[in-house]
Amino acid sequence: MCGRPVGRAGGPTVEGVLTVDVLVVGAGLAGLETARLLAARDLRVLVVDRRRTLTTGIRTTGIFVRRTLEDFDLPGHLLGPGVRDVVLYPPSRRSPIRLTSDRDEYRVADMAGVYEHARRAAESAGATVLLGTRYDGRSRGLVRLAGAEPVTARFIVGADGARSRVARDLGLDVNRRLLVGAELVHPIASGTTTPAFHCVLDPRVAPGYLGWVIDDGEHAHVGVAGYAHAMRTGVRHLLDEFAADAPGRAAPTGPVERRGGPIPVGGVLRRLACPDGLLVGDAAGAVSPLTAGGLDPCLRMSELAATVAARYLRTGDERVLRGYDGNALRARFRARLALRRAFAGIRSPLAAEAAVAALRGRAGRAMAARVLFGDGSFPDVVPQFAHG
Structure with a gap:
């Protein structure tokens, strides 16, 4: 050869x-x-x-969480502005829940x-x-x-x-066990958006997961992900449908890039x-x-x-x-896998509305903040050798 x-x-x-x-x-x-x-x-x-x-062939949105930003030496000039606000929407898009951290929780990378x-x-x-x-x-x-x-x-x-x-x-x-995701990335005019992470829980467009909108200061990322077997019209069609009226989106100023691929969960x-x-x-x-x-x-x-x-x-x-x-x-x-199974079980818009409603109280908001702003998204991994 x-x-x-x-x-x-x-x-x-x-x-x-x-x-x-x-x-x-x-x-x-x-x-x-x-x-x-x-x-x-x-x-x-x-x-x-x-x-x-x-x-x-880029498949990821490029969202780095605070814990990664603190623990690893990432090139700051390739990271967008800090994001402190997460806005959770039910399928109806009415009465969203806004969670605000006192620290930058996310930055989107180039x-x-x-x-x-x-x-x-x-x-x-x-x-x-x-x-x-x-x-x-x-x-x-x-x-x-x-x-x-x-x-x-x-x-x-x-x-x-x-x-x-x-x-x-x-x-x-x-x-x-895989989700399939797809995303549109398009340029936006500088200064036209306020950094926020918009998340929509709607099984009609993202069965078992969610739709999102986030920007890095120069580009807006609009995406959906879910279980392929439940996406009856296909992920691309659902993405286009979601992007047409996704919350928090900014008007594009140039060509659109498409990304997508499987996500192991x-x-x-x-x-x-x-x-x-x-x-x-x-x-x-x-x-x-x-x-x-x-x-x-x-x-x-x-x-x-x-x-x-x-x-x-x-x-x-x-x-x-x-x-x-x-x-x-x-x-x-174990706890994360159990919550993943519960998330996958939300199959109807009414169930999704109820799930978001359950997060409006103090306990629900605290749980959501722990997931979205906590330090435990992925555990530390330390080598456990059999001998010294």
């Missing part, structure tokens, strides 16, 4: 085949962060992604810029990133890459999304690692089951994944992989 050489990630060759310590499949935030941390530990790291540019920033950071640490290069499976340690020469890798990190092929190839768990998968590799990001189910937020968990689990993988590659001790145990993480998600 002919293709490009993979460049400076390369190590010694065996019969002309390049060998790396770690192959990371997927150049999203989880993959690039894991690659950076592994390369910083002097491992030979190659990242491949089938996209030819990181500015295409995700194309964030991905490029993460790519440069990974490359500065010593990783090689190849775009336009599709992972095409593995056999007997040889990894086939469409668009590049095959390589051998001691370890593979699957950062290839909610429907991960790497997970299947490694015999690890796969996501089975079944919690962290149980079997995340084996001697041949591990999973991160959406591939690992590292998304809050309740809020469907995935940027905070992808960064937290990437740190743990890199720590575990580096130690395993250094020692060869398979017991180290127990430190990346999905069962241990799932135990901390």
Whole structure:
């Protein structure tokens, strides 16, 4: 198979085949962060992604929560203004509930810029990133890459999304509970909106989840997500219907970008690692089951994944992989998974109206604020090694 050489990630060759310590499949935030941390530990790291540019195929709104902003060094110039207000609407859109924090709770990122920033950071640490290069499976340690020469890798990190092929190839768990989301992103005139996160609970347009409007100061994000089997007219039709009169939206000043994709909400998968590799990001189910937020968990689990993988590659001790145990993480998600099931059960507009009405009282507002403004959207992940 002919293709490009993979460049400076390369190590010694065996019969002309390049060998790396770690192959990371997927150049999203989880993959690039894991690659950076592994390369910083002097491992030979190659990242491949089938996209030819990181500015295409973006699937996330790019909402970073306060806890992420406090704990990680994110490029401030790529983040929009702070958002302190969340407005919750019932299907009727009447009498919405406004919750206001005394701190900035959300900022929306320019995700194309964030991905490029993460790519440069990974490359500065010593990783090689190849775009336009599709992972095409593995056999007997040889990894086939469409668009590049095959390589051998001691370890593979699957950062290839909610429907991960790497997970299947490694015999690890796969996501089975998914929402499907779609979003319109359009430019807005500066100063025409007040930062707020508008959320609409309406099973007619977002069965099992919600519709949203939020802006980053330059672009408005209008989206819906829900369970595909309940979206009788399709997510694109529902998005267009919602966007026509979505609350808080600003008039667009230019072309519209469409985004979309699956969102795993079944919690962290149980079997995340084996001697041949591990999973991160959406591939690992590292998304809050309740809020469907995935940027905070992808960064937290990437740190743990890199720590575990580096130690395993250094020692060869398979017991180290127990430190990346999905069962241990799932135990901390019981309440969120229960609330996710309750949310999924809201199937009629009347039920959604009642659910929002229940949040109007003091106890309901406190519960909503805890979910929307709390520190527990995704638990801290600390390596639990079997020995020192």
